[in-house]
Amino acid sequence: MNQTIVEKLRDFRIEDFQPISPRELDLGVPLPPKAGNLVKVIVGMRRSGKSYRLFQEMEFLHASGIGWNRICYFNFEDDRLGDITPATGDEVVETFLSMHPEAMVEGVYLFFDELQEMQDWGGWLRRVVDTTKATIYVTGSSSKMLSKEISSEFRGRALDFELLPFSFREFLLSNEIVGAEVLNRSEDDGYSTKERLILANAMTMYLKIGGFPAAQGLPVPQRVALLQSYVQRVVLRDVIERHDISRPRVASTFARRVLGCNGKTLSVRRIENDMRSIGLKTSRELLGDLAEYFEDAYLLFLVREFSMSLKEGTTSMPKAYAIDPGLAAASSMAGVKDDGQRLENAVYLELRRRTLGFRRDGISSYRTKTHGYEIDFVIGDVLEQEQFEPIQVTVRMDDAKTAERETRALWELMEERSLNEGTLITGEGEEREYRKGDAVIRQIPAWKWFLLR
Template sequence: MSNPVIAEKLESFDIADFQPIVARDLDLGAPLTPKAGNLVKVVTGMRRSGKSYRLFQEMESLHRLGVPWNRICYFNFEDDRLGVITPATGDEVLEAFYTAHPEALREGAYLFFDELQEMRDWGAWLRRIVDGTKATIYVSGSSSKMLSREIATEFRGRALDFELLPYSFREFVRARGIVSAERLDDRDASTGNYSFEERLALQRGLNDYLTVGGFPAVQDLPVPQRIALLQSYVQRVVLRDVVERHNVSRPRVASALARRALGSNGRQLSLRKVENDLRSVGLPTSRELLGDLIGYFEDAYLLFRVRELSMSLSERSTAVPKVYAIDPGLAAASSSAVMRDDGQRLEEAVYLELRRRNVGFRRDGIASCHTGEHAYEIDFVVGDALESETYELYQVTANMNDDATVKRETRALWEMMAEHGLNEGVIIVGEGAERDYEQDGLVIKQIPAWKWFLRE
């Protein structure tokens, strides 16, 4: 006997119930024509970052391209009414859908499986469906049970992984209507020819973004509720995606390290110092455990580590990496109330934007670096030495209001460009005008952060 919950979920789903759907800029590529053996497109990311809504956006796009709704199946497996979810549950879902819409079986279906990791042996089941069904398949996965490397292992090159982060500043502007979507999306990004009023609104919007962040559910909440909800996100990731998933025997150490790491947003995190500090407050631990936990936090999209890059392929830097939270609002909610870290959150937001714009880079494709002669720091070096790509150099600073700051921020770029034959560097400034600095045929472009974020 078929499960009545499955039939009810399929029949009652109406995408209108989820409107408005804020358009996300994550490009899933052109939709594949339904056939057996298709590549599976998998959207991964931290909990509550909007993966389900990105699937809804794709469904709407397919419908606009002419795919009728009776060939589109959406099913969310995260529902306690389903009981224990097994491959048989998945089979029931497809049987119920194809019974109601036999034309989808003949013509090919577009299947959207949300939170598929709730199914036992989901990988083996999905491989069977991929191999034997005329379909185009999209999957979302919570990082607690479905990681990118697990998808790669399960599908052996038969899946495409798409990383969805919380709102970028561009998406934040669109969601809040700071400028109209038409002006935001149609404007020539290379000129940024906004009116004076729009520029003021965008600058204020950036300041809000660095405090509120990009998790969709917190956008309209009062400050105390926003902070509480963001802190609960951290607790849930630590407990579900780290402690439970990896059978961590010291949950208090995991929670303390998460607070410490997020509080170190945009700074180096020395595990040796963390170990000593935790021991001093009665939490015995080891650097080995702390290192494992940081790796688990990365797997769960709570934070990222940015390592220092040696510009020589034969060398490897041993410097302590910096850590960046998944979202500036999450970092703000996790930091000390007396700490002002606007500059670090701007730097973090730039890192996340570089990550969005450089999909597919190897781990060190975005790194920090020091110059050879004076060891001046470059915030971000973007490029891939193994692909012989030209490096892009970025400095990030809150302002360039005095000569000392100008000298400090430009000297590292001048030296790095001279050492490695690069012609251009970029300074992204939180508040300041757009201008160029020139020296010996080299140029440093200073650009306001809001404008840089809105460039395609």
């Protein structure tokens, strides 16, 4: 019997991880244990809070009457385990059931953390699902766990959930800046002047600190060092080691350059030329693969231009957005003023939270056909040919010239697509409306937009 497995199972106590900041990611009603159950898979970047979302679910189960003798939690990201194989997983389940044989009869709740560390994890999990009276939750640090790998192993037998670092709402609650009564207030009830100032200031803090749980409350030097270490670990474990990259320095340098492009167009050709100029041999093919691996590891997202026709296929370069505005700030060069890019980054992430279930092109940028003006985001589904919502993001709207520049792209898109509404999110500026006939652009302060349900 593996003593490390025994110790991990025996010594786990939920109290050691409290207080647990509640996350707003809804996993649905827990399924009763049975063989052949759907698996609930939570994916996201390392250290974004996946484990604590499991702990939150475990506390809910216990509060509903499920004893701890039926709840098994195991984290496979542990160097003491050595090479993690299906035999390791078998020993985890067998050891827990030998410690709590009643769980075999009543049904067990299995929580497997960072399961992608196991070789052939998909085949092993499928066998456990088919042969065990269980309700199963899994986390992983790769989007492949809900696309290529999950689809090949489970085909409709898994539900996937994406967990990003703290949203602005979660940031406010975790740091006790305002209470739930403020966040749950109806928009019609409004906010006092004091609340508006507090929330606007908190928005500025959020764009600097970001939403990684462990980064909250740290002094600036420690926070920057921590977030930079997250990037290094993801590049090493989830990219270089996972994909057997033979040029680790190229991968690390490219990660820094891509994160430095946060909220901007990503030109692989330009970065390739820059890297060659400093003596790093690389190719566009390798950098393109690395960008895909970074997306799989949830380090960043690439947003492409909207295309109404599936055959059309845009040749434009994508824009890169970091997994978190605080991580983007920690990865940028000292002295760089990128408030606008980080606000745009945070808006993209919030849109991603609000559009779960969309296909990958559900959030895209848009360039008008008349004058080529750029709109930061349009929300819509090409395959369903849905009408879409245009959103523009700007740091401030403090004069008429800025207002004209920021609204003209929206007006042109709305005219081209016969839309009546557009949204302008501003870091600094009051709530107001711009009208042309029946069409309206609604300007809303960022802090307020992030609190909308």
